[in-house]
Amino acid sequence: MSDYIVRASAANTQIRAFAAVTTELVEEARRRHETSPVATAALGRLLTGSVMMGSMMKNPTDMLTVQIKCSGPIGGLTVTADSLGNVKGYVFEPGVMLPPKNGKLDVGGALGQGVMTVIKDMGLKEPYSGQTILQTGEIAEDLTYYFATSEQVPSSVGLGVLMEGDNTVRCAGGFIVQVMPFIEDEVLNRLEENIKNIRPVTAMLDNGHTPEEMLSQVLDGLDLEITDTMPAKFYCNCSKERIEKAIISIGEKEIQAMIGDGRDIEVKCHFCNTAYNYTVDELKVLLDKSRKKGGR
Template identity: 40%
Template sequence: MQDTLVRAIGAYVNIRCMAAVTTHLVEEARRRHDTYPTATVALGRALTGGILLGGLLMGDERVNLQINGRGPLRSIVVDADAYGHVRGFVRHPHTQMPLREGKISVKEAIGAGTLQVLKIQTNQKEPYRGIVPLVSGEIAKDLTAYLVNSEQVPSAVALGVYIEKDTRVAASGGFIVQALPGAQDREIAIVEENIAALPPCSEMILNGLGPRDIIARVMEGITIKFLEEKEISFQCRCSKDRVIRIMIALGPEEIRDILVKEGEAKASCEFCKQNYVVTGDELKQLLEEIEAMPESPEP
């Protein structure tokens, strides 16, 4: 079944909710990065959080999450857009922590640190930047703290990843619910009670619930208007053309040096682990094209 994101709003109340099932995209990230279980859960929660925050964007906006901690994972970086595409990596993918009461402790793997959120618009020179200290290290509560403190929107975030004994991702997903201006205390209390009674997101997904079902559980007692359902996926923006543009930016002297020392240029994308090779013949052609370019006039 394809991973999906669903957006909904209360038909008569100012509360919105989004839920996503991200099992396949998190499994793809695990496979690409060869993550051990602790790193898989941490990266999976961050990817799911990125997808959910991306669902709040419009047009060509992007959101970038950077979790930096003092624990063995060190950092997690996630990049998502408004179209349901997400990519990400963890600095030390082979991190594995001892189980605590039978559960993976992402908090210990990340340690004390910060969550930085960048919102990037193509027509803006500087992105919006919000930084908050990690309040939990389990990622969901940290995203909640960011939304409440930096964006001033009362919110609740839940994220979950379930790993099989063979380390494959069996279930992954989450939700965001937000009280918009005009939401009444009674309506907020209903949602809070619903959330308190919910099992973990990964358990609901293991039991066959999809995003619409999760939203129905979160918003039980409130009439729901579903707004959108879309497919989501792990998708990177890297390409060989981007690598070649980087080579051009290095300049002819650096390209000549690579030709002499290496004979070809190699690059690997941190986000998706795709490897690229620019052959010696391609480098020579680049040099010819650069040298044929007219010189820029002096100012």
Template identity: 70%
Template sequence: MSSETANHKNDYIVRATAANGQVRAFAATTRNLVETAKERHGTSPVATAALGRLLTAGAIMGSMMKNDTDMLTLMIRGDGPLGGITVTADSHANVKGYVGNPDVMLPPKNGKLDVGGAVGIGLLQVIKDMGLKEPYSGQTMLVTSEIAEDLTYYFANSEQVPSSVGLGVLMEKDNTVRRAGGFIIQMMPFATEETISQIEENLKQVTSVTALLDQGKSPEELLTILLGNVGLEITDTIDTQFYCNCSKERVEQAVVSVGRKEIQEMINEGETIEVKCQFCNTAYHYTIEDLKRIIQRSR
């Protein structure tokens, strides 16, 4: 373990520029937050890899947003057995998410977890709520359904920002997360051909993010490998974590939405009900008294 990594027990994102501001770059280590998500949702290895990649991307993209109240949602809807992935993040890189079918099992593909097969063919949607009347929403086809390439395609098509995205989650045999992390590199509109081709050359040398993470490379080291020869300048680091802001009151909204008739039936059955937060799987219990109060309020 390098001393740099040793100081940072927590997950964090490094933000940087290169080539005198022609490039902006982000790299993250997210092992703990992906492990937390896995524990919360009891995800299978391939579901953990898929969710972990999108959580990592969400954390980095969240940290790109400017305002405290900005929210980002990433949704992948594919026809594979995973049944979709939803991730939300804020500008402080607090991130949470879930998959449709956490138990999905698939045979490995070329010795790797088959994330593309689990996701299937479909769409990636990016929603940014920046406090304006209408949230920004962009949608693209899934190109490989491996998530990193799909986001690369999204940035180029929906935001017109030439980008390179690398995401990796590596599992241990006992289904704990060994490593997780990734990077996003973006060209500014005034980036020169020379800078672009140099970075493309650097990216060709990096065959797998997972391999670099497995060597214990820190986010700083990832960026040095990718941009060290084009004047890398690290601007700051920001902590990232799996964090859900749910509460009994918030989850109550889901109870209200089932409708008065159904709530009345639950009261008649005389049993406490349990409702789980979709994002973090925390269970909230509502007693008959709670349900009566909810019905009163929804009049």
């Protein structure tokens, strides 16, 4: 099943919901960053949550960034998503290893205490920014808390990443269900009962459930209506030209020092780990551009 996001409503628009299967994009992130199992689970959950949150935005140019700074051995995570189903991200310490906790990957232990910041750039003068303290470090609960406190939207977030024995990604996905201010008590009670009784996201996905089938369980008896679907993928818009601009921006002194070393350099993109190589001659060209820029 290729990765995709489903957008839906239920109970005559009293509920809006999103669900996604993200197995391929999480595996792509694992492969690019060579993440350990616990780092794959943490990054996979945040990629999944973020790609669904990105799909909530309206305009093609809107961008969402979710940053986690934390005290645990993973160091932190950064994920960026757009409104078209594209997402990219990285963890600070991709090789972090921890013993399992209660038979599961200890994502909460990898993150420890910390802060989650959500930045939405929607082309306005100032981007919207909301910040919350990590509640569990398990990410789904942290996003649930973020929605309730920063956006005042009561939500339920379920995220899961299941690994194979060879540490590749077996399945990944999740859902976000949000209730509108005008929700009736009867509808809310039914939703809460459903959420209490559903199986974990990884169990549903491993059983072959599609995003639509996940939502049909979460919203059982609430007149689920699928409004649209969209593909989701790990995508980074880095390029040699973009990296060149970054090198030029660090200034003449640093570029001159690189040239003085007399060796080619390699620069890697944080988000996708793609390596870009520059010869000494190319660095000289960039030094010239930096000088011209500085002289403007």
